[in-house]
Amino acid sequence: MQEIEIEFKNMLIKSEYKQLLNHYFDVTKCHPIIQINEYFDTYDNDLTTNKIALRIRTIDDNKELTLKIPSTNQNQNIEINEMVQFDTLTHFEQLNDMMKQHLKQYEIEALSFCSLGKIKTTRYEKELDNELLVLDHTEFPNFEDYELEFEVNHHDNGLKKFNALLNQHHIPVRKANPKIKRFMDHL
Numbered sequence: 001m002q003e004i005e006i007e008f009k010n011m012l013i014k015s016e017y018k019q020l021l022n023h024y025f026d027v028t029k030c031h032p033i034i035q036i037n038e039y040f041d042t043y044d045n046d047l048t049t050n051k052i053a054l055r056i057r058t059i060d061d062n063k064e065l066t067l068k069i070p071s072t073n074q075n076q077n078i079e080i081n082e083m084v085q086f087d088t089l090t091h092f093e094q095l096n097d098m099m100k101q102h103l104k105q106y107e108i109e110a111l112s113f114c115s116l117g118k119i120k121t122t123r124y125e126k127e128l129d130n131e132l133l134v135l136d137h138t139e140f141p142n143f144e145d146y147e148l149e150f151e152v153n154h155h156d157n158g159l160k161k162f163n164a165l166l167n168q169h170h171i172p173v174r175k176a177n178p179k180i181k182r183f184m185d186h187l
Contacts, residue, residue, distance in 0.1 A: 001080070001081050001082070002078065002079070002080045002098060003078075003079050003081075004071065004076055004077075004078060004079075005068075005076065005077045005078075005079045005151065006076050006151065006152050006153070006154070006155055006158060007077075007149055007150060007151045007152065008149070008150045008152070008158060008159060008162040009147060009148065009149050009150075009176035010147070010148045010162075010166060010171065010173060010174055010176055011145065011146070011147055011148075011174040011175065011176045012135075012146040012147060012148055012171065012174075013146065014146055016146070016169070016171050017135060017137065017146035017148075019169060020135055020148065020169060020171075021124060021135055023169070024124075024126055024128070024133060024135075025124050025126060025135070027124075030124060030126075032122045032123055032124050033059060033122075033123040033124075033125065034059065034120065034121075034122055034123075035057055035058070035059055035120070035121040035123060036057070036058045036059075036118055036119075036120055037055050037056070037057050037058075037118065037119050037120075037121065037179065038055060038056050038058075038088065038089075038115055038116075038117070038118045039053065039054065039055045039115070039116040039117065039118075039119075039180050039183065040054045040055065040056075040089045040113040040114065040115055040116060041054070041113065041114060041116055042108065042110035042112070042113060042114075043110070043112065043114055044110070046106070046108045046110060047108070048180075048184060050106050050108070051070050052067065052068065052069050052070075052103075052106065052108075053066070053067070053068040053178060053180045054066070054067050054068075054089070054113070055180070056084065056086075056087070056088070056089060062083065063083065063084050063085070063086070063087070064081055064082065064083055064084070065081070065082050065083075065084045065089065065094075065095075065096075065099075066079060066080065066081050067079070067080045067095070067099045067102060067103075068178075069102055073155070076155070078102070080096070080098050080099050080102065082096050082099075088115060089113050089115075090112055090113055091111065091112055091113070092109065092110055092111055092112070092113070116180075116183070116184070116187075117141060117183065117187075119138055119139065119140050119141075119179060119183055120138070120139045121136050121137070121138045121139075121179070122136070122137045122138075122139075123135070123136050129161065130153065131150060131151060131152045131153065131158060131161060132149075132150070132151040132152075133148075133149075133150060133165075134148070134149035134150070134151065135147075135148060135149075136148075136149065138179060138182075140182070140183055140186060141186075142186060143186055145182065147176050148165075148171075148176075149176075150162045150165065
């Protein structure tokens with residue numbers, strides 16, 4: 001399934017994360033989603049070079065293969081998802097036809113993939129004014145971080161709501177690179 005993802009992100013310090021968690025979530029009743037993300041690239045780093053992310057996300061026993069490609073529009077990605085049965089990605093042929101077509105546009109037709117590693121994210125999600133508020137605590141192999149995501153339906157209106165949320169909680173704007181980039185920057 002292909003979709004356009006519009007989201008705004010902001011890095012948080014631990015105290016801001018706790019403040020938002022306590023304000024928006026009743027942690028005694030709301031259970032987090034535990035995600036294990038394993039990232040993949042070609043042996044020549046073709047995906048990373050083109051700012052493309054390829055991962056298998058495991059939640060409980062469910063595995064979803066996702067290809068994220070940057071869109072020409074700011075704060076948007078083209079995202080292709082497919083539920084899969086395999087645990088790891090090794091061959092180009094494991095991708096669905098839509099994923100293969102997108103990668104071929106970048107002249108990527110690698111025969112094999114390698115694992116870059118895994119991260120664990122503890123995620124809280126809440127619908128807020130028909131948008132999705134997400135708080136992530138991510139554990140990388142050698143560090144951890146905190147992030148606010150706001151998935152929206154319309155860019156301009158979503159940006160206004162996101163900035164209002166940051167202002168309401170006195171949180172400064174901090175660039176949030178994609179998790180795969182943060183992961184790679186700390187390898």
